[in-house]
Amino acid sequence: MEKFTLTLKSVPAESLRTALCGVVSSGNLEVLVEHHGVEDACEIEVSTSAHGFRDIWEAVLNDFAREHKAGGLRLSINDAGATPAVVSLRLSQAFEIAGAP
Amino acid sequence: MSSHDHLASSRAERLKRAAGISSNRLVATEHAVQLLEAVIEPGDRVCIEGNNQKQADFLARCIAQTDPSRVRGLHLVQSVLALPEHIDLIERGQVERIDFSFSGPQAGRLARLVENKKITIGAIHTYLELFARYFVDLTPRIALIAAQAADREGNLYTGPNTEDTPAIVEATAFKGGIVIAQVNEIVDRLPRVDIPADWVNFFIKAPTPHYIEPLFTRDPALISEIQVLMGMIAIKGLYAEYGIKRLNHGIGFDTAAIELLLPTYAAELGLRGKICTHWALNPHPTLIPAIESGFVKSVHCFGSEVGMERYTSARPDIFFVGADGSMRSNRAFSQAAGHYACDLFIGSTLQIDLDGNSSTATLDRIAGFGGAPNMGADARGRRHASPAWLRAGREAQHGAGMPRGKKLVVQIVETFREHMQPTFVERLDAWELSRTANMELPPVMIYGDDLTHVITEEGIANLLLCRSPDEREQAIRGVAGYTPVGMARDARMVENLRDRGIIRRAEDLGIRKRDATRDLLAARSIKDLVRISGGLYDPPAQFRNW
Numbered sequence: 026m027e028k029f030t031l032t033l034k035s036v037p038a039e040s041l042r043t044a045l046c047g048v049v050s051s052g053n054l055e056v057l058v059e060h061h062g063v064e065d066a067c068e069i070e071v072s073t074s075a076h077g078f079r080d081i082w083e084a085v086l087n088d089f090a091r092e093h094k095a096g097g098l099r100l101s102i103n104d105a106g107a108t109p110a111v112v113s114l115r116l117s118q119a120f121e122i123a124g125a126p
Numbered sequence: 127m128s129s130h131d132h133l134a135s136s137r138a139e140r141l142k143r144a145a146g147i148s149s150n151r152l153v154a155t156e157h158a159v160q161l162l163e164a165v166i167e168p169g170d171r172v173c174i175e176g177n178n179q180k181q182a183d184f185l186a187r188c189i190a191q192t193d194p195s196r197v198r199g200l201h202l203v204q205s206v207l208a209l210p211e212h213i214d215l216i217e218r219g220q221v222e223r224i225d226f227s228f229s230g231p232q233a234g235r236l237a238r239l240v241e242n243k244k245i246t247i248g249a250i251h252t253y254l255e256l257f258a259r260y261f262v263d264l265t266p267r268i269a270l271i272a273a274q275a276a277d278r279e280g281n282l283y284t285g286p287n288t289e290d291t292p293a294i295v296e297a298t299a300f301k302g303g304i305v306i307a308q309v310n311e312i313v314d315r316l317p318r319v320d321i322p323a324d325w326v327n328f329f330i331k332a333p334t335p336h337y338i339e340p341l342f343t344r345d346p347a348l349i350s351e352i353q354v355l356m357g358m359i360a361i362k363g364l365y366a367e368y369g370i371k372r373l374n375h376g377i378g379f380d381t382a383a384i385e386l387l388l389p390t391y392a393a394e395l396g397l398r399g400k401i402c403t404h405w406a407l408n409p410h411p412t413l414i415p416a417i418e419s420g421f422v423k424s425v426h427c428f429g430s431e432v433g434m435e436r437y438t439s440a441r442p443d444i445f446f447v448g449a450d451g452s453m454r455s456n457r458a459f460s461q462a463a464g465h466y467a468c469d470l471f472i473g474s475t476l477q478i479d480l481d482g483n484s485s486t487a488t489l490d491r492i493a494g495f496g497g498a499p500n501m502g503a504d505a506r507g508r509r510h511a512s513p514a515w516l517r518a519g520r521e522a523q524h525g526a527g528m529p530r531g532k533k534l535v536v537q538i539v540e541t542f543r544e545h546m547q548p549t550f551v552e553r554l555d556a557w558e559l560s561r562t563a564n565m566e567l568p569p570v571m572i573y574g575d576d577l578t579h580v581i582t583e584e585g586i587a588n589l590l591l592c593r594s595p596d597e598r599e600q601a602i603r604g605v606a607g608y609t610p611v612g613m614a615r616d617a618r619m620v621e622n623l624r625d626r627g628i629i630r631r632a633e634d635l636g637i638r639k640r641d642a643t644r645d646l647l648a649a650r651s652i653k654d655l656v657r658i659s660g661g662l663y664d665p666p667a668q669f670r671n672w
Contacts, residue, residue: 075546078546081608084608084613085608108352108540108541108542108546109541109542109607109608110352110540110541110542110582110583110607111350111351111352113583113607114351114352114355114583114639114642117639117640118639118640118642121638121639121640122640
């Protein structure tokens with residue numbers, strides 16, 4: 026199990042609803058979206074069963090924070106070996122659900 | 127004086143030697159090995175029928191039991207080396223040379239035999255290419271084939287799995303060769319005649335029905351949301367854009383997802399009757415919902431698929447069906463149809479390089495090609511126009527020069543495969559394999575200059591619109607995601623390509639990622655497929671989990 030937390034600059038979010046997306050099963054992950062204090066930063070906590078992919082995680086999460094208005098959100102990710110494709114999809118899905126009108 | 131009938135007299139000699147084993151064409155099962163020893167001569171070109179579907183497995187077992195001092199120096203010319211007996215025959219020292227198309231399950235054993243110089247590979251062909259050589263310089267002297275049934279005269283019924291049989295038999299029977307058929311049963315009257323008796327020298331009832339691999343059955347339960355997303359991108363960004371009506375699909379889960387999105391997502395987009403009407407395709411169970419919802423008008427098949435026999439019989443408007451009511455497949459014709467008459471091929475691969483060359487070869491396996499390259503290549507001999515073909519041609523030519531169309535050749539892949547293996551690579555493993563296996567060419571499945579689009583979860587790269595090798599490379603990097611190849615992209619150039627519509631992301635196509643769920647699939651299990659077929663689809667046991 027590898028654990029790390031990133032705090033990334035991001036444009037303040039328009040909606041701050043709580044959302045949960047995905048499941049912790051092989052090749053999949055769950056992500057919990059919650060509100061946190063800092064308006065122009067997104068805090069992302071990753072627990073992953075796969076070792077040695079921190080640089081890819083950082084690339085995926087940096088792109089996410091840059092491309093989405095995720096400031097003021099805390100994302101908690103429980104990963105069971107998802108590919109970057111699945112990570113990006115789950116983050117987008119969670120974000121779309123959290124921001125859905 | 128020179129003789130002009132060497133082949134005929136050699137055939138007569140061989141038949142004379144076999145006369146003691148069988149007075150008519152019927153040979154007793156227990157005399158099969160003896161028959162082969164009587165008619166095969168050292169150095170013969172031999173075809174043991176089999177492809178990725180049906181196999182002349184009994185005759186393969188028999189030839190692997192022949193006396194190596196009599197049956198030796200053989201040149202195997204056949205679609206696949208898929209059965210253990212094919213490789214056993216090589217290990218027994220009875221084969222000198224092989225020309226083939228595909229080695230699937232035996233790919234590892236074959237690689238070791240080549241490495242140890244136990245065998246020489248002439249070439250690894252595509253199916254259509256090997257059939258073509260049957261009529262030029264690789265005509266079999268002995269063909270060991272598989273049929274469903276024979277009548278008392280030796281007429282053969284191949285049923286829905288006709289596959290390669292007509293091409294093999296025609297080449298062998300008309301060029302002094304000997305055709306031996308294994309059949310599942312001998313009946314008084316055949317439902318229909320697929321191969322006439324006077325092209326068949328001997329027929330034998332096999333102790334067990336010939337093996338057929340259910341290679342084209344994809345369980346919808348295993349289709350991922352990423353595959354749903356890529357399927358949505360393919361339908362909206364490619365099929366709808368070009369108006370693709372005539373096409374061929376590969377056998378992976380990515381294209382199975384597209385098939386299952388036709389009655390739902392594509393129908394919602396108003397595409398019924400506008401895309402995917404005519405196919406060169408095996409009877410994929412995952413096509414059932416699209417057929418039942420009226421999306422599909424015609425399907426010609428390379429072979430059949432286990433469990434689809436009753437369904438294809440009951441849909442004669444869609445499939446090619448004989449007067450007896452059962453489907454007829456023909457691999458050579460369907461390959462030609464896929465090459466010349468389809469506007470699009472889409473399939474998956476294991477590796478794609480920066481020029482867009484793709485390969486399924488890995489270092490310790492010589493797997494070969496099968497049929498994909500015939501479909502996944504521009505048909506340079508094509509002269510008829512269609513809107514999709516013309517548009518691709520215009521995009522490729524930038525509007526200059528003699529007007530000409532182009533086949534759409536698409537690779538649909540996730541950026542990472544299992545175990546985080548990147549699909550996009552700087553250099554294909556095929557190079558290293560060609561060196562270790564002493565091959566004249568790296569085994570490339572689809573050449574980069576034939577490839578027109580790459581689809582990943584990151585979007586579509588339209589290579590036709592690229593104006594320089596540099597742009598092409600960046601277009602590929604631009605959909606390669608977080609692979610090392612993707613991370614090394616020139617971000618500004620990729621943004622420029624996106625502005626010009628050469629790279630299109632899901633959001634550029636108006637696709638919401640949260641819609642990419644399995645709920646969008648027209649069937650989510652094999653059981654759903656059975657239900658949608660009205661109980662006509664009868665899946666093999668390994669796919670029944672209820």
